[in-house]
Amino acid sequence: MNSKPNLDGIGMTSRRTRERLIGRLMERGIKNMELLEVMRTTPRHIFLEEALAHRAYEDVALPIGHGQTISQPWMVARMTEEVLGLKRLDRVLEIGTGCGYQTAIIAALSKSVFTVERIKPLLSGAKTKLKLLGLRNIQYKHDDGTLGWAEKGPFDAILAAAAPQQVPQELLEQLSDGGKLVIPIGDESEQRLLSISRRGDEYEQQLLQRVKFVPMLRGQVKH
């Protein structure tokens, strides 16, 4: 058996199935053509277990083990579109690498990506997949991302894939002037996806929508 995943996909992971997903993202209001093209060409099925790969191009979140989920494609697109301005992003921080799918999308649209994940096996798995895709502009850290990654900042964009109860001060401080933080805030019953822009020492907050993400937890998990 071939142990290397098929990047092109067959059957339910084929090009035609992927086109349908892109159509759906457009219907739901995603407009950035560069982003849509990256989502068209990024194989989501390789980030999933074989038993779930046939569902990779459905617009749903799916389990990736350790009680975590791969984000829904529309959510990845929405959050990415929010931070993509007219210019290409220079430095991006991602909190919650998970399986690495969002990382792959943002890495194709930025100069450097710094990604932090608290569950070590998820981070290792993501690293393998992202290397397989030939993405070399990513730096990885096994840590509690609530603290950000101060040494690598400031960042033009910070994307959080897990929800803390309040906006972590460290993340606000690590935004560059003109930078944007997109983060779900709240407990498991109710969360709001916020987009927070920095202008000098002023922060402007916009509510994007109600959402449901996994909680942002403190500390690290080694196994």
Ligand code: SAH
């Ligand atoms: N974008 C990812 C989302 C994974 S789910 C994907 O599509 O696969 C959210 C991830 O955030 C989980 O892997 C979880 O372990 C991670 N996470 C939760 N709290 C965290 C924290 N404090 N620091 C870093 N990662 C965290």
